[in-house]
Amino acid sequence: xxxxxxxxALYLSYPFVQYALIVGVLISLCSSLLGVTLVLKRFSFIGDxxxxxxxxxxxxxxxxxxxxxMPLVLAITIICAxxxxxxxxxxxxxxDASIAMISVGALAVGYLLMNIFGSSGNLSGDVCSTLxxxxxxxxxxxxxxxxCIILSVVVAAVFIIFYNRIFAVTFDExxxxxxxxxxxxxxxxxxxxxxxxxxxxxxxxxxxxISALVIxxxxxxxxxxxxxxxxxxxSAVLSVxxxxxxxxxxxxxxxxxxxxxxxxxxxxxxxxxxxxxxxxKSVR
Amino acid sequence: xxxxKCKDLSLGYDGIEIIGGLSFEIEKGDxxxxxxxxxxxxxxxxxxxxxLKQQLSGTVEFGDGLKRSAVGYLPQQxxxxxxxxxxxxxxxxxxCLNKMGARPFYSKKEKQLALENIERMRLTKLKKRCxxxxxxxxxxxxxxxxxxxxxxxxxxxxxxVAGLDPKVTAEMYALIDELNKKDKTTIIMISHDIRAALKYxxxxxxxxxxxxxxxxxxxxSDSSLGFGKEGAV
Numbered sequence: 001x002x003x004x005x006x007x008x009a010l011y012l013s014y015p016f017v018q019y020a021l022i023v024g025v026l027i028s029l030c031s032s033l034l035g036v037t038l039v040l041k042r043f044s045f046i047g048d049x050x051x052x053x054x055x056x057x058x059x060x061x062x063x064x065x066x067x068x069x070m071p072l073v074l075a076i077t078i079i080c081a082x083x084x085x086x087x088x089x090x091x092x093x094x095x096d097a098s099i100a101m102i103s104v105g106a107l108a109v110g111y112l113l114m115n116i117f118g119s120s121g122n123l124s125g126d127v128c129s130t131l132x133x134x135x136x137x138x139x140x141x142x143x144x145x146x147x148c149i150i151l152s153v154v155v156a157a158v159f160i161i162f163y164n165r166i167f168a169v170t171f172d173e174x175x176x177x178x179x180x181x182x183x184x185x186x187x188x189x190x191x192x193x194x195x196x197x198x199x200x201x202x203x204x205x206x207x208x209x210i211s212a213l214v215i216x217x218x219x220x221x222x223x224x225x226x227x228x229x230x231x232x233x234x235s236a237v238l239s240v241x242x243x244x245x246x247x248x249x250x251x252x253x254x255x256x257x258x259x260x261x262x263x264x265x266x267x268x269x270x271x272x273x274x275x276x277x278x279x280x281k282s283v284r
Numbered sequence: 285x286x287x288x289k290c291k292d293l294s295l296g297y298d299g300i301e302i303i304g305g306l307s308f309e310i311e312k313g314d315x316x317x318x319x320x321x322x323x324x325x326x327x328x329x330x331x332x333x334x335x336l337k338q339q340l341s342g343t344v345e346f347g348d349g350l351k352r353s354a355v356g357y358l359p360q361q362x363x364x365x366x367x368x369x370x371x372x373x374x375x376x377x378x379x380c381l382n383k384m385g386a387r388p389f390y391s392k393k394e395k396q397l398a399l400e401n402i403e404r405m406r407l408t409k410l411k412k413r414c415x416x417x418x419x420x421x422x423x424x425x426x427x428x429x430x431x432x433x434x435x436x437x438x439x440x441x442x443x444x445v446a447g448l449d450p451k452v453t454a455e456m457y458a459l460i461d462e463l464n465k466k467d468k469t470t471i472i473m474i475s476h477d478i479r480a481a482l483k484y485x486x487x488x489x490x491x492x493x494x495x496x497x498x499x500x501x502x503x504x505s506d507s508s509l510g511f512g513k514e515g516a517v
Binding site for chain 1: 355356357374377381388412427440
């Protein structure tokens, strides 16, 4: 045990591990904040869909040989997020179908592009690291860390400032709109913010596992807590705690970062499910 | 000046008209029931009045110092709300948003207003409870309290008693009636229940194959609708 602790202490002294922890905490905080809203609005899968869009965008950036793919990926993902959330309500192709369509489509086109135009010799390695995050969180540059800090602060600030309105739009869009809350605008805001979070989170867990980061903390918190505020706070705390634990475990046990974080999230979900069952029984 | 004036309204989806030629006026303190078959456009009409849907043609005007954002609305419940983790307090408070302007957080005044309406709807004991754990009647009272936070003047109710048992239905009707008689709140209600509509309302809007707008007495004596003397009620 002490050997393991020593090992963790040693790793903590490395700047790249510190960066990973900072970025991990911030991303998991942001993703959990909006996770509650997305789960309640029945948009759990939007994270998955958008992350595949981001994967496709990265493929395009690779083909174009862009050195900094962030702006392009961000732009494409935001556009798709807006389209997906807008068409959620009254369209010919329903929300879940359009998400599935865009998600699978982007994945296929992305892989195809990488396959045809890719210059790297290790294609399956590239694809795998984009999908599962692998080690990219441990190779963050200082610039990326700063970018992540700034964007996270913006996301958190937007969420706090618009908290009451986001609640109203999530709970009852027609009432909110009827009483003069511009719900379309807030849906747009939610779409843009979620796109930013997903592009950020790709570094952490890769595009396949982002959904887990968005929905697991929210679902766990909803098992136990009964008000919107307590669910939001709890899911933020859970998300940060799970990511920290996951990163430390993966460093100590040399397991893949993204998958380890998600595994911790899953364990916590079951723990909360049992707590929820027990506490509702004791009330009755 | 009437509180609400609809003129030659035509409603529908994707350019296909469901109902046309709707004209009616609502004065302050009126109790209007909108009745008609399923799919005749009752909810669409309400959403058009609220500005949630665009009419195909015609006009909706608010008068008497009433602003469109200062109306109270009780929508039909959505599936998402049935397992929504929110406390009664949070939901009622969200009715105050139209008084906030650009302010991000609620002030004492809004909290006071929410508290008053919680009391009025006899929900004080349930204030901290979770919405999804309440009974159907209690949930409707929460939504009514929220609507009252948004307005004192006009309430639009979309089938407020749907799915409630007879006893709770009667309580709900009594509560709405009290708001209308005591506080002079204008009520516009969509209802399937013609018996209750005729008991409480003073004006009737019937939409469907035949369109009728007028007082309850006129409605009852209008033989073309098949009510009245035959006792279809």
